[in-house]
Amino acid sequence: MNDVAAAAGVALKTVSRVVNNEPGVNPATAERVQAAIDRLGYRRNDSARTLRRGRTASIGLVIEDVADPFYSGLSRAVEDVALRNDHFVFTGSSGEDPARERDLVLAFCARQVDGLIIVPAGTDHGYLAPEFDAGLKAVFADRPPGAGCRADTVLSDNAGGSRTGVAHLIAHGHRRIGFLADSPAIFTAVERLRGYREALAAAGLPYDESLVAMGPPDQERVRAVVERLLALPDPPTALFTGNGRTTVATLRVLDAISARCSAYHCSACRCSNDRCSNDHGSVRHGAERHGGTGRHGQGRLAGLALVGFDDFELADLLGITIVAQDPSRLGLTAAEMLFRRLSGHAGPGLRLELPTRLIERGSGETVP
Amino acid sequence: MNDVAAAAGVALKTVSRVVNNEPGVNPATAERVQAAIDRLGYRRNDSARTLRRGRTASIGLVIEDVADPFYSGLSRAVEDVALRNDHFVFTGSSGEDPARERDLVLAFCARQVDGLIIVPAGTDHGYLAPEFDAGLKAVFADRPPGAGCRADTVLSDNAGGSRTGVAHLIAHGHRRIGFLADSPAIFTAVERLRGYREALAAAGLPYDESLVAMGPPDQERVRAVVERLLALPDPPTALFTGNGRTTVATLRVLDAISARCSAYHCSACRCSNDRCSNDHGSVRHGAERHGGTGRHGQGRLAGLALVGFDDFELADLLGITIVAQDPSRLGLTAAEMLFRRLSGHAGPGLRLELPTRLIERGSGETVP
DNA sequence: GACGATGGTGACAACGTTGTCAAGCACTCG
DNA sequence: CGAGTGCTTGACAACGTTGTCACCATCGTC
CATH class of the missing domain: 3.40.50.2300 (Response regulator)
Known part of the structure; x- marks a missing residue:
C-alpha cells in the first residue's frame, strides 16, 4: 500500500480509502490510485486489516x-x-x-x-x-x-423422527424390530433410541434389549450385529437403522445374506425353489416379485422390512423407506x-x- | 498479552517467549507466566502473529x-x-x-x-x-x-481410465456404446471423451457423434439424453457414463424405464411374459435372473450394459462396474x-x- | 581481580492496515 | 472581505505480535 501511495503520489490513507470504496475521494485521484494499484498488482493484506478492525x-x-x-x-x-x-x-x-x-x-x-x-x-x-x-x-x-x-x-x-419410523413399521404389523444406531456417546443416537422406545411403548410392545445394538457404523461391526439379531430364537422381522452410514452398512449385510441364499418362497407368484444352501436359521425368505414393479432393495433384504434414519443417495432407487432430516x-x-x-x-x-x-x-x- | 505481562510482572517479550515455547526462559518465570495466562484465559492473537511473521x-x-x-x-x-x-x-x-x-x-x-x-x-x-x-x-x-x-x-x-472402461465393454461384444459426460467445458470430460474415441479406434469401430452427449449431470437432462439414445434407429447396447453424478442419474433413468416395462425375456430361466405395456421402441428387455446371484442393478438397466467413471457409494451393492479414481x-x-x-x-x-x-x-x- | 562466556530478560521497532482528527482549499453568503 | 461550509487530503497512532539488539547478572577462567 505504501508503494501504491508513492506511485500515485498520494498519502497512505487515500489509498486505503480507494481500496475500501470509502466516500470522499476525488474521482480523478481515485482513478490515479486505481491505476497504480493495477500496475503494481497490489492486493490488500487482510491480516493487517483484521488486526486493526478486530473482525x-x-x-x-x-x-x-x-x-x-x-x-x-x-x-x-x-x-x-x-x-x-x-x-x-x-x-x-x-x-x-x-x-x-x-x-x-x-x-x-x-x-x-x-x-x-x-x-x-x-x-x-x-x-x-x-x-x-x-x-x-x-x-x-x-x-x-x-x-x-x-x-x-x-x-x-431425532426422537420424533425415530418414533414415526418405528411406528410405521409397527403399523405394518411388525412386533419384533431391531434397532441399530451409533454409539450411545452420541446425542442423536440416544435420542433416536428414545423415539424407538416411545413408539414401542405407545403400541404396548415390550422393549427387548437384545434387539438393540449401538456402536460405530463400520461394516464389520454391523455385519456381526445383524447376524446376531437374525440368529436370535425369535428374530426381528424388521430393522430400524439409526443413521445413514448404518443403513448403508446394513444394506450390504442383508444383500450378502440374500445372495448366499438363493431359495425364495415368493409371495407374489407363489413359485418356490429349494436351491437354498445357506444355513441361515430362521431368516425369512425374500418376497421378490419376479419382473414386478418392486424396487431393487426389497428382494435383497433377507425378508426383513427396513426403515432408516437419514436419506442417502440412491435410497430412492433401492426403494429404502427412510426418515429424512435435511442437513x-x-x-x-x-x-x-x-x-x-x-x-x-x-x-x-x-x-x-x-x-x-x-x-x-x-x-x-x-x-x- | 499486555495484561498477562503485567499480571506476571514480566515484559511483553517474555510472555511471547513462553507462549511460543522459545528457549531461554527461566522455568520459574515460565511457570509464573503460564499461571497468569491460565488465570486470564489468554489466547494468542494469530492475526497479529500472522502480520508480524508474514505466514x-x-x-x-x-x-x-x-x-x-x-x-x-x-x-x-x-x-x-x-x-x-x-x-x-x-x-x-x-x-x-x-x-x-x-x-x-x-x-x-x-x-x-x-x-x-x-x-x-x-x-x-x-x-x-x-x-x-x-x-x-x-x-x-x-x-x-x-x-x-x-x-x-x-x-x-482420465483418458486412460475411460479407454479401459470402453475397451472393457467392447471386449464383451458391444459395438454401439453411448457416451454421457459432463460439459465439454470441463477438462476431465474432454479427456474422457478422448479415451472413448481411442478405445473405439483401437477396436476399429466408427465414432458416431449421435451416441455422444455432454452436459451438466442434472437428472432431467440425463433423462432426455438416455431416451434420445434409446430411440435411435440403431440404439446403443451399452453406456459409458463419464462421472459419478451422471452415472447415478443414468441409473435412475434406466430404472424407471425398466419399471415401466414389466416384460422380461429372461435369458437365465427362459421364461417370458408379455405384460409389457410400455411403448419403448427397440429397448432390449432386461436380463434379470430370477432368484439368481446377480446384483441388483443388472435387472434394472433396461437391458443395457453400463460402465461408469468414478466409484460411488452403493455401486458395489448395485453391481455397477466402474472405473475408479481415488479422490x-x-x-x-x-x-x-x-x-x-x-x-x-x-x-x-x-x-x-x-x-x-x-x-x-x-x-x-x-x-x- | 579482570575478563569473556552464558543465561535470562526487556526496550523498541516493525508488520500493513484503518480510525481519528486536523488541515488545506475553493466556494458561498452576508 | 471575513466567516462559514463542504469537499478532499494527509499525519499519526494504534491494533497485538515477534525479531533484533542490548542489557544485566552470574559464573568460570586465566
Whole structure:
C-alpha cells in the first residue's frame, strides 16, 4: 500500500480509502490510485486489516467428517450463507474425538474467527467460557452443547423422527424390530433410541434389549450385529437403522445374506425353489416379485422390512423407506442464527428443532 | 498479552517467549507466566502473529462443490495433510463458475494464505501472476491450470481410465456404446471423451457423434439424453457414463424405464411374459435372473450394459462396474506437493497423473 | 581481580492496515 | 472581505505480535 501511495503520489490513507470504496475521494485521484494499484498488482493484506478492525470476516465450522455426505451437505449450506455475508469458512473435522474438537475450536479462536458453528464430539464445553467472555459467538448444530453452555442450538427432531419410523413399521404389523444406531456417546443416537422406545411403548410392545445394538457404523461391526439379531430364537422381522452410514452398512449385510441364499418362497407368484444352501436359521425368505414393479432393495433384504434414519443417495432407487432430516437446512439455519448474533442480536440462547419427514419407498411397507 | 505481562510482572517479550515455547526462559518465570495466562484465559492473537511473521499457517482450497462426494473426499484428505503440517484450511465452492473461482482465490490470497489447492473452473489463470510474483504457492488438482501457468498439477488418468472402461465393454461384444459426460467445458470430460474415441479406434469401430452427449449431470437432462439414445434407429447396447453424478442419474433413468416395462425375456430361466405395456421402441428387455446371484442393478438397466467413471457409494451393492479414481489420493498428493513447495522446494512445475482402476461388478460384463 | 562466556530478560521497532482528527482549499453568503 | 461550509487530503497512532539488539547478572577462567 505504501508503494501504491508513492506511485500515485498520494498519502497512505487515500489509498486505503480507494481500496475500501470509502466516500470522499476525488474521482480523478481515485482513478490515479486505481491505476497504480493495477500496475503494481497490489492486493490488500487482510491480516493487517483484521488486526486493526478486530473482525476477521471468517467463521469456523467444526464437524465430524467432511467426507460424510450428511456433513458435507451441512458444510455447503454454511459456506453459502457465509459467502452471502462476505465471510469465509474454516472447516475442520473432529472425527468424533472430543480432544480434537477442542483443539480445532481453540485454534479457530486464536485465528480470531468471528463465530463458530460446532457439531460437538464432546459433552464438556467449559473450555469455551473464556472465549464467550471475549465476545465469541457460537452456534451448535446437530447436537447440543454440554451442560451449562447456553449457546444457540439447532437440532433435528431425532426422537420424533425415530418414533414415526418405528411406528410405521409397527403399523405394518411388525412386533419384533431391531434397532441399530451409533454409539450411545452420541446425542442423536440416544435420542433416536428414545423415539424407538416411545413408539414401542405407545403400541404396548415390550422393549427387548437384545434387539438393540449401538456402536460405530463400520461394516464389520454391523455385519456381526445383524447376524446376531437374525440368529436370535425369535428374530426381528424388521430393522430400524439409526443413521445413514448404518443403513448403508446394513444394506450390504442383508444383500450378502440374500445372495448366499438363493431359495425364495415368493409371495407374489407363489413359485418356490429349494436351491437354498445357506444355513441361515430362521431368516425369512425374500418376497421378490419376479419382473414386478418392486424396487431393487426389497428382494435383497433377507425378508426383513427396513426403515432408516437419514436419506442417502440412491435410497430412492433401492426403494429404502427412510426418515429424512435435511442437513443443508440444518447448516443454513445454524449459519443464519450465527450471523444474526454477529450483527448484534442479543437475547437468550435459542434451541430449534427441525422436523423430519418419513419417505415411503417400499422397504418399510412389507408385512412380517 | 499486555495484561498477562503485567499480571506476571514480566515484559511483553517474555510472555511471547513462553507462549511460543522459545528457549531461554527461566522455568520459574515460565511457570509464573503460564499461571497468569491460565488465570486470564489468554489466547494468542494469530492475526497479529500472522502480520508480524508474514505466514498465516493456513491454506485455501477451491473446489467445485463440497457436497459432491468426490470433492468432499478430496477435501478431507487435504484437511488431514494440512493438520499434520499445523495448517488450517479455508474451503470454497466455485460451483463451476470461473468468476467465483477467481473471487475465492483472490479473497484467499488477500487473507494471506500460504498456499492454494485449486480445482479450476475456468481456463485462464493469468490473474494469479501477481500472486505468484508475491510468492504464492499453488497446486492444481483434478484439472490443469490454463495455458501459461506452470504450477504443480495432479490429475487422474482420465483418458486412460475411460479407454479401459470402453475397451472393457467392447471386449464383451458391444459395438454401439453411448457416451454421457459432463460439459465439454470441463477438462476431465474432454479427456474422457478422448479415451472413448481411442478405445473405439483401437477396436476399429466408427465414432458416431449421435451416441455422444455432454452436459451438466442434472437428472432431467440425463433423462432426455438416455431416451434420445434409446430411440435411435440403431440404439446403443451399452453406456459409458463419464462421472459419478451422471452415472447415478443414468441409473435412475434406466430404472424407471425398466419399471415401466414389466416384460422380461429372461435369458437365465427362459421364461417370458408379455405384460409389457410400455411403448419403448427397440429397448432390449432386461436380463434379470430370477432368484439368481446377480446384483441388483443388472435387472434394472433396461437391458443395457453400463460402465461408469468414478466409484460411488452403493455401486458395489448395485453391481455397477466402474472405473475408479481415488479422490482422497488426489487430495493427499496435491496437499503434499503444496507443503513440499511451502517448505522451500524449488524446481519446475510437476504434472502427476494418478492411475485409475477398473472394478468389475456385473453391469459392464453383460453381452449385447 | 579482570575478563569473556552464558543465561535470562526487556526496550523498541516493525508488520500493513484503518480510525481519528486536523488541515488545506475553493466556494458561498452576508 | 471575513466567516462559514463542504469537499478532499494527509499525519499519526494504534491494533497485538515477534525479531533484533542490548542489557544485566552470574559464573568460570586465566
